[in-house]
Amino acid sequence: MSIKLDTVTYTYGVGSPFERTALHETSVEIHEGEFVGIIGHTGSGKSTFVQLLNGLIHPTKGVVTVDGTDISKKTKEVMAIRHKVGMVFQYPEYQLFEETIAKDIAFGPRNFGLSEDEIEERVREAMEFVGLDYDTYADRSPFRLSGGQMRRVAIAGVIAIHPKYLILDEPSAGLDPVGRREIFSEIQRWHKEKNITVILVSHNMEDISQMATRLLVLSHGNIVLDGEPLDIFSHRQQTLHDAGVSVPPVTEVLQYLQSKGFDISDRVHSVDEGVAAVYDCIRRMNHAH
Amino acid sequence: MLTDITLGQYFPGTSFLHKLDPRAKILGTLIFIVAIFFADSLASYGVVTAFVVLNFAISHLPIKLIAKSLKPLWIIIIFTMSIHVFSTPGEVLWQYGILHITQEGVYQGCLMTARLVYLIVFSSLLTYTTSPIVLTDGIEHLLNPFKRVGVPAHELAMMMTIALRFIPTLLEETDRIMKAQTARGANFTSGSLWQRGKNMIPLLVPLFVSAFRRAEDLATAMEARCYRGGEGRTRMNELAYTYRDAVAMTAVLVVTFILAAMRWFL
Amino acid sequence: MYSHTARRQQPVSTKSLCMTAVCMAVVFMMTFMPRIPIPFGYAHLGDAVIFLLILFLPRRQAGFAASIGSAFSDLLGGFPIWILPTLVIKWVMVEIVFRMAAIPAAGERPSVLSMRMLLAFSVSALWMVIAYAGAGALLYGSTGAGLLMTPGLIGEGVINVAAAMAVGAALQKAAECF
Amino acid sequence: MSIPMIKLDHMSHAYQDEEGKTVYAVKDISLTIEPGEFVAVIGTNGSGKSTLAKHFNVLLTPTGGACEVCGLRTDDPDNVWDIRQEVGMVFQNPDNQIVAAVVEEDVAFGPENLGVPSEEIKQRVSDALKRVNMTIYAKHGPHLLSGGQKQRIAIAGILAMQSHCIVLDEPTAMLDPVGRREVMETIRQLNAEGITVIIITHFMEEAVQADRVVVVNQGEVKMDGAPRSVFSHVDELKAMGLDVPVAAEIAARLREKGIDLPGDIITKEELGEALCRLS
Ligand SMILES: Nc1ncnc2c1ncn2[C@@H]1O[C@H](COP(=O)(O)OP(=O)(O)OP(=O)(O)O)[C@@H](O)[C@H]1O
Ligand SMILES: Nc1ncnc2c1ncn2[C@@H]1O[C@H](COP(=O)(O)OP(=O)(O)OP(=O)(O)O)[C@@H](O)[C@H]1O
Ligand SMILES: [Mg+2]
Ligand SMILES: [Mg+2]
DSSP states (O other), X not given: OEEEEEXXXXXXXXXXXXXXXXXXXXXXXXXXXXXEEEXXXXXXXXXXXXXXXXXXXXXXXXXXXXXXEXXXXXXXXXXXXXXXXXXXXXXXXXXXXXXXXXXXXXXXXXXXXXXXXXXXXXXHHHHHHTTOOHHHHTTSOGGGSOHHHHHHHHXXXXXXXXXXXXEEESTXXXXXXXXXXXXXXXXXXXXXXXXXXXXXXXXXXXXHHHHOSEEEEEETTEEEEEEOHHHHHHHOHHHHHHTTOOOOHHHHHHXXXXXXXXXXXXXXXXXXXXXXXXXXXXXXXXXHO | XXXXXXXXXXXXXXXXXXXXXXXXXXXXXXXXXXXXXXXXXXXXXXXXXXXXXXXXXXXXXXXXXXXXHXXXXXXXXXXXXXHHHHHOOSSEEEEETTEEEEHHHHHHHHHHHHHHHHHHHHHHHHHHHSOHHHHHHHHHHHHXXXXXXXXXXXXXXXXXXXXXXXXXXXXXXXXXXXXXXXXXXXXXXXXXXXXXXXXXXXHHHHHHHHHHHHHHHHHHHHHHTTOOOXXXXXXXXXXXXXXXXXXXXXXXXXXXXXXXXXXXXX | XXXXXXXXXXXXXXXXXHHHHHHXXXXXXXXXXXXXXXXXXXXXXXXXXXXXXXXXXXXXXXXXXXXXXXXXXXXXXXXXGGHHHHHHHHHHHHHHHHHHHTOOSSSOOOOSSSHHHHHHHHHHHHHHXXXXXXXXXXXXXXXXXXHHHHHHHHHHHHHHHHHHHHHHHHHHHHHHTO | OOOOSEEEEEXXXXXXXXXXXXXXXXXXXXXXXXXXXXXXXXXXXXXXXXXXXXXXXXXXOOSEEEEEETTEETTSGGGHXXXXXHEEEEOSOGGGGOOSSSHHHHHHHHHHHHTOOHHHHHHHHXXXXXXXXXXXXXXXXXXXXXXXXXXXXXXXXXXXXXXXXEEEESTTTTSOHHHHHHHHHHHHHHHHTTOEEEEEOSOHHHHTTSSEEEEEETTEEEEEEOHHHHTTOHHHHHHTTOOOOHHHHHHHHHHHTTOOOOTTOOSHHHHHHHHHHHO
């Protein structure tokens, strides 16, 4: 079971003077249970790529299949796979519209024809998941929340659909470090506990290196790298640089130290691991003396 | 990017018409549109035709633009034509049952169709040769004299400028909102009338909310940049009449006068 | 430094000017892009938005947003000869809605889901149908052309009244939070 | 001594919340910013940074204490326009602060409001665009620009008013890394030319580029000093929910583990040097 792109090309404004190919003959397969990070410079085609995955846009050429179902054409199947592939857009708080938070979160489940009991169950679960107390918040207006809380309501609205594949397009933009960490720890928990496949588009390399099990690097509409994030960050710096992206800040510090002659591993997921790596190196140096 | 919608019909160029002051162009277009209605004979239609063709020629616009501006109206054009052709009484040229074509009908139909085509083509010339931004500027200046009777000329122009500025942004926003709601299973295209109306809630509510948020931000940003209404404001690009505008206005007035004379005095 | 000797008070506050401007843009967008499928193609929702301006703007500003927003649609969409009729027709539409719904000068807005609003919207839509058909007859020089436009106009009127009623209550709730 | 650019004297600002209770967004802040300084303000969401910044441009006036800009008190209505001309503001959302549908017209918006004659506006606009490196985009529609370019246009709009101080409220929050870099470079260059810069940011890489960092928490100034001294308080900052530069954090954690490192490391180069000295 997987989402599969087979030589997919996507062109905006076909036939107009503004014609622009955003994705070139791309083939890739995303397997169940993966946590895929997608990075790339602005305009590299990340948003185009993820919108193809749940049939919001249809390939100009090539085939997209979700669990074996072809969604390349506008057909009934596309509607059916939408509850399999959930999508959180950038600044999702701008899509809230209902009178109450609970009703807004219920919008997705209701569209997919669940019973009222199931819907309520889903809403409770989703709110709990993003850390909003049901009794306090369910009947409040979503427009009276802070930016970070609105973002969570919006994410809960997608999570309530129980997607098998969850796509997030820069879910943390504009949040402070605490807000960002909270949202990501929730997503990671969802990934682990429910074995949800997560596809995360981000400009923040730190988030990617902490969570992703696989990394796709896009550049000018092509996938230029595809592999294990730490491998890519430690061995493919030149390609990354050419694609207009950088390595996570910890990795950058460690690689700088490497270049100064320290024997340090740069394969770390987080700052804590980075500290351990440096500490380890210093101990070894001291022993050598 | 979405097609550059704020440019609308504008076809950039450097012709005489492109360089005309927008005030002269707007006034000239309005006057000539009225003048077209004066025409009632073959001869006066000849004058109108000559003037339209002349203007089109000096605008250096490609011919296919004429076809483009007429395309959405071809049903109406054919309909107008046939109504006149079939319903005008007179000397019968052809008859089938109750349907008959008269000579007067053909004549009337051709004139009416020509008038319609000229109206559309001539007014399109204005929008093909002037960008909406320049038009807005022209409108502000034309409205200025009416300030004394309470027309808020500056405010209107400012609103139009801001609206033009936000149209592409809001179009993108609409696209994004529609996609996001579609991903949550929203359906914008089916159901009863009432249901279809209700389907618009997930689109219109966020759109308005976002528009208001933007309006608030923008108002703050404008005040931070010392905006406080039109009084005492200067403009970077002041409009200035040139000899061109005088030539153009004279030409329009002369043609109008000729058409009026042909109708009422000849 | 340029000195700022006392200037007169702005006639419209900057915020209300910006509100009117973005409403104008929304009216334009919803008029310009037909979104609701009807038997003979797509209907636009511009008039629904115009009806709903009653929730956010004072009468005069609503008039500006409605008439100029729709005129933009004619201008950018390639129907410049319709600009003048549109300006007048949409202005009157707003007048009808505001007069019939009897909005108090300030303060509480009435609920959209009422007979009174329905009636106001419907009369306004009726005026739109008659006025556009009339203007069509005049501009295109034949009564037939006007008649030809009528079925489409009626369809559009009905859809827009329905959409305004359906969306109004939700929009009103959201607007309270601002 | 010259007149300070901005001087806050026990300034407070209170809002009424939904239930009508008074909530202090800014509490008793005293702060002086001299002409030519480059100050970064950091703090979590809701800590009162934006409220503070809006006082510098008289978008808000203090509900307690006083705020002076260039020696002019902001609570005197006669000063409003002089102050706004002197202190420009750039906001978070690049889309919501551009007024006109053509770049150069937007840059001209400020000077037009000031009543500057047409010829001089043209001069100022072309200068301003040159200083932010956007001359070739003068005739473009703003919607065709990237986020970073839009923010540079907003900055040019302030330069065209010949302001001497720019306050930027999270100007990079909605930008991608490239846009962020562009904007920061522009700001640094303007500061080098003598313009006072006050930038609010959530990104520590940006804060370390300033000469001075002010940490705001729950409406109060908690720290104020050179980046080097502020970022050495790693644990305090983390407790407030803020990040610190990675090199500073690594150094602090190593110090905790008993490694003898100086307390003022904030860049990878300094970390590298300090580690070299160890061995
Ligand atoms: N609606 C559209 N119409 C026309 N072109 C578009 C549209 N959306 C995107 N493009 C173009 O397609 C290319 C890829 O865009 P896309 O949004 O997928 O990039 P991205 O990697 O998501 O960028 P970002 O990091 O800025 O979000 C860009 O060159 C963009 O200009
Ligand atoms: N107009 C307002 N009315 C009532 N309360 C307000 C208003 N504006 C801000 N507040 C409150 O004041 C506090 C400080 O807000 P402020 O916007 O200054 O924070 P901030 O530090 O800029 O946060 P962020 O990082 O999210 O921009 C918050 O608790 C906020 O809820
Ligand atoms: Mg994107
Ligand atoms: Mg803020």
